[in-house]
Amino acid sequence: LTGIAYTSKYPVSQWQWNFGDGNTANTQNTTYTYSIAGTYSVSLVITDINGCKDSTTISITTAGSGFDFSYKQDVCNPLAVQFFNIGDAPLNPVWLFGDGNNVSGTANPSHLYALQGNYLVKYSVQNAGCTDTITQNISVNILKTNIILTKDTTICYGAAKQLITAPSLSFCWSPTTYLSDPNNANPSTTTTVPITYYFTAEVQGNNIINNGDFTGGNTGFTSQYNFANPNITEGQYFVGPNPQSWNASLSSCADHTTGNGNMLLVNGAPIAGVTVWNQTVPVTPNTNYAFATWIQALYPPNPAQLSFSINSGDVGTLITASLPTCTWNSFYTTWNSGNNTSASISIVNKNTFVQGNDFALDDISFSPVLIQRDSVVISIDHPVVKTNNDTLVCAGDKVQLIAIGAPAYNWLPAAGLTNAAISNPIASTINSTQYIVTGTSLYGCTASDTVNIVTKPLPIITKTADTVICNNTSLQLLATGGISYQWLPATGLNNASIANPTALPIKNTIYSVVVTAANSCTATDSIKITVKVAPVFTVSPADTTCANTAIQLNATGGDVYSWTPAAFVSNPNIANPNTVGNNNTTYSVVIKELACNNAATLSTTVTVLPMPTIKASKTNDINCSIAAAQLSVTGASHYIWSPAAGLNNNTIANPIANPTSTTLYFVTGKDLITNCIAKDTVTVYVDKGGKTLFYIPSAFSPNGDGKNDCFKVKHFTFLKSIDITIYNRFGNLVFHSTTDNDCWDGTFKGNPAEAGNYVYYIKAADNCEIFYKKGNLVLLR
Numbered sequence: 001l002t003g004i005a006y007t008s009k010y011p012v013s014q015w016q017w018n019f020g021d022g023n024t025a026n027t028q029n030t031t032y033t034y035s036i037a038g039t040y041s042v043s044l045v046i047t048d049i050n051g052c053k054d055s056t057t058i059s060i061t062t063a064g065s066g067f068d069f070s071y072k073q074d075v076c077n078p079l080a081v082q083f084f085n086i087g088d089a090p091l092n093p094v095w096l097f098g099d100g101n102n103v104s105g106t107a108n109p110s111h112l113y114a115l116q117g118n119y120l121v122k123y124s125v126q127n128a129g130c131t132d133t134i135t136q137n138i139s140v141n142i143l144k145t146n147i148i149l150t151k152d153t154t155i156c157y158g159a160a161k162q163l164i165t166a167p168s169l170s171f172c173w174s175p176t177t178y179l180s181d182p183n184n185a186n187p188s189t190t191t192t193v194p195i196t197y198y199f200t201a202e203v204q205g206n207n208i209i210n211n212g213d214f215t216g217g218n219t220g221f222t223s224q225y226n227f228a229n230p231n232i233t234e235g236q237y238f239v240g241p242n243p244q245s246w247n248a249s250l251s252s253c254a255d256h257t258t259g260n261g262n263m264l265l266v267n268g269a270p271i272a273g274v275t276v277w278n279q280t281v282p283v284t285p286n287t288n289y290a291f292a293t294w295i296q297a298l299y300p301p302n303p304a305q306l307s308f309s310i311n312s313g314d315v316g317t318l319i320t321a322s323l324p325t326c327t328w329n330s331f332y333t334t335w336n337s338g339n340n341t342s343a344s345i346s347i348v349n350k351n352t353f354v355q356g357n358d359f360a361l362d363d364i365s366f367s368p369v370l371i372q373r374d375s376v377v378i379s380i381d382h383p384v385v386k387t388n389n390d391t392l393v394c395a396g397d398k399v400q401l402i403a404i405g406a407p408a409y410n411w412l413p414a415a416g417l418t419n420a421a422i423s424n425p426i427a428s429t430i431n432s433t434q435y436i437v438t439g440t441s442l443y444g445c446t447a448s449d450t451v452n453i454v455t456k457p458l459p460i461i462t463k464t465a466d467t468v469i470c471n472n473t474s475l476q477l478l479a480t481g482g483i484s485y486q487w488l489p490a491t492g493l494n495n496a497s498i499a500n501p502t503a504l505p506i507k508n509t510i511y512s513v514v515v516t517a518a519n520s521c522t523a524t525d526s527i528k529i530t531v532k533v534a535p536v537f538t539v540s541p542a543d544t545t546c547a548n549t550a551i552q553l554n555a556t557g558g559d560v561y562s563w564t565p566a567a568f569v570s571n572p573n574i575a576n577p578n579t580v581g582n583n584n585t586t587y588s589v590v591i592k593e594l595a596c597n598n599a600a601t602l603s604t605t606v607t608v609l610p611m612p613t614i615k616a617s618k619t620n621d622i623n624c625s626i627a628a629a630q631l632s633v634t635g636a637s638h639y640i641w642s643p644a645a646g647l648n649n650n651t652i653a654n655p656i657a658n659p660t661s662t663t664l665y666f667v668t669g670k671d672l673i674t675n676c677i678a679k680d681t682v683t684v685y686v687d688k689g690g691k692t693l694f695y696i697p698s699a700f701s702p703n704g705d706g707k708n709d710c711f712k713v714k715h716f717t718f719l720k721s722i723d724i725t726i727y728n729r730f731g732n733l734v735f736h737s738t739t740d741n742d743c744w745d746g747t748f749k750g751n752p753a754e755a756g757n758y759v760y761y762i763k764a765a766d767n768c769e770i771f772y773k774k775g776n777l778v779l780l781r
Contacts, residue, residue: 015044016047017032021040039060043056044056068311069084069085069086069121070334070335071138071288072288073371075170075172076172079115080112081110081138083108084108084315086315090107090126093123093125094122095109095123096122097119098121113140121135145372147201147372148163148165148197154378154379155445156381156443156446157380157381157382158192159190159445163186163188163199169203171199172199173197173198191378194379196378197375197376199376200372202334204368205367205369208281209279209281212363221278223275225266231267234269235268236266239263240262240263240265241262241263247265247358249299253298256362265298266360270351272351273348275346275349276306277361277364278344279345280344280345282341285338286336286339289334289369290333290335291315291365292332293363294329295319295331296325296326298360299356299358304356306348308333309347310345312346314348316331347364382445385403385406386405387450390451391452392455393453393455393456395457398426398427398428401426401427401435403424404423405439406441406447407442410438417435432455433453435451459517459521461513461523466527466530469531469532472504474503475504479525482518484515485499485516486513488514492504492505505531508530509528511526534598535593535598536556537555539602540552540554541604542607543605544606544607544674548611552579553578553589558591558598559595560591561589561590562590568580582608583608586604589603610674612635614635614667614668614669614679615635616681617682618683623687624718627658627766629658635678636670637669637672639668639669640667640668643665646659662684663684665682667679667681694713694714695713695715696762698775698778699778699779699780700779710746711735718767724738724742724760724761725760725762726777728758732748753779757776758776758777759777761773
């Protein structure tokens with residue numbers, strides 16, 4: 001704003017200035033800066049030394065309309081500042097940049113500051129013969145903050161790493177080397193060297209616009225257009241989600257953020273300078289702010305041209321809507337608040353064409369913006385893995401592999417390696433093999449190296465077959481396939497260093513031969529020489545057998561056998577025939593071993609012992625009256641009867657037999673001296689004949705004369721059981737017995753029973769049936 005100098009023409013003792021905005025001064029000459037451009041009534045009251053006063057009033061107009069300036073730091077070089085005139089085209093502009101440098105004659109100069117800091121910038125223009133000056137304290141600083149979200153990291157050589165940053169209005173990467181797209185806020189780097197990337201960006205603070213996304217409808221802003229629904233003419237606006245429902249000729253477009261929310265729908269009038277949208281917000285002095293909005297065309301063609309205006313001064317380029325319709329485009333510019341504490345923000349229509357000019361605005365923002373910088377360090381992990389030089393070995397040799405350059409390894413192929421996951425496995429190679437070792441660093445990066453293990457062929461050995469020789473016999477060994485030979489053990493060989501030595505082993509021996517080929521490779525094979533020892537001929541010792549009992553003869557040690565007398569053996573030409581003779585006999589056998597032609601004649605004696613004479617008999621057969629029979633046997637010392645069922649003891653000479661059916665009994669008798677055994681049989685027949693006969697007296701006289709003194713049931717054959725019960729005429733039990741041959745002596749309860757009639761009941765059983773008898777008995781006194 002402009003400072004106005006006032007000078008009095010008359011000396012006075014007191015000066016009183018009233019600047020028309022409520023502020024005063026009391027010096028003769030003063031400079032005053034207005035905060036807002038405009039016309040002010042300024043008065044000067046003077047008092048002389050006598051106390052007399054006089055006054056004068058003049059009208060002062062400060063600066064042109066919207067006189068101001070803003071500035072913008074270059075995001076790639078924040079010390080480079082672009083200054084912008086705000087308002088009418090200036091006359092004789094002069095800039096003092098606050099670092100001792102100045103420039104004149106240009107409204108929008110650029111200046112490069114040497115250091116970061118705060119600078120007092122003065123911008124002066126000529127106005128109606130006066131000089132209007134604006135002073136702002138600008139900040140040329142870079143705020144170090146965390147706007148790179150990717151942490152310092154180590155990547156593998158040749159790998160890519162995407163860098164992620166926080167949202168920003170504009171940005172600059174430095175350096176741009178190895179970046180996939182330095183114009184992308186989130187590029188990928190494929191750096192092959194350690195590098196530090198710096199990300200400098202204009203970062204917005206909180207949006208101070210009220211209802212910038214129009215979710216609150218037609219609130220928080222003013223417009224010089226008419227609010228109307230539906231749209232019927234130019235110069236109308238509406239807040240809603242569907243342009244076609246407002247005007248059927250418009251395209252069906254969605255809002256910018258959600259796709260189904262509100263936006264500011266405008267049918268622009270062909271009148272320039274009309275405010276489409278306006279809102280006044282508080283601002284912080286000497287602060288950079290970013291204004292942004294999104295615009296889309298609703299009807300083709302679309303000549304929409306809008307400007308962003310602050311405090312009646314246009315800032316930045318025009319806001320235009322591109323085709324095709326429903327294509328959202330962003331507009332962005334910056335502004336410095338200078339000395340202002342509030343800002344009247346407007347979007348003003350600049351179009352003068354009637355056709356078209358239908359557009360939508362959404363997501364209007366106005367927020368403080370700072371130049372912020374962050375860095376990220378990208379380190380490179382480039383392991384270098386080395387292994388053995390190529391090696392020539394004999395097939396089957398073991399080769400120690402070595403790898404260096406990493407903490408972990410993996411070898412391929414794993415076949416033939418002691419451990420494919422260590423740095424130093426041992427390889428056993430039959431065929432030529434290329435091994436690839438891959439080393440993995442602590443960061444997971446890999447590198448590989450190869451080693452070729454080339455194999456030379458081993459000599460192919462032909463040799464004498466395994467052989468059996470007789471004792472004290474020599475054998476010539478033979479091996480082929482090489483140019484030199486070495487036999488082990490050398491003992492028993494006439495020369496251990498030739499291909500065909502003569503061997504005279506004294507025991508079983510395995511001769512190993514190491515054959516060396518012309519390529520210096522060796523192979524080993526062996527020959528097993530078995531020395532057939534003299535056979536040990538044996539024949540079974542003298543033995544005994546019982547008459548009519550064969551015994552097996554046994555001879556060992558030979559391949560061919562011949563027994564004599566041949567008639568007394570089952571087969572005279574086998575090693576183990578059975579005897580068939582029944583007399584004491586001496587047997588001879590000729591034993592021959594065919595491999596080494598050894599033979600011997602051996603003999604043995606078989607003594608034949610006599611058999612015991614066993615004779616079995618029985619006392620009787622079994623019927624209803626005779627329940628058992630006694631068996632007996634003679635002729636031996638020890639016996640066993642069979643079957644054992646029905647016998648009281650099957651291991652004695654004379655058991656009692658009580659079979660329930662006719663049974664053939666076998667008895668085996670053994671002579672304990674000769675141990676010879678003989679057998680005999682006896683049959684015990686069982687039938688149902690011979691029933692039991694009873695005699696039951698009808699009276700008895702227990703008078704002590706020794707005659708007929710006791711009542712007794714007599715039977716004349718075998719009984720298994722008997723039950724006798726006697727009752728008196730009153731039904732009292734006077735006698736009971738289950739014992740055979742028991743009798744009633746005529747007493748009752750220890751006293752002589754009365755003479756008279758008694759009733760008896762008898763139940764008896766023999767081998768065949770159960771008998772029941774009942775009758776009367778007379779006791780006589």
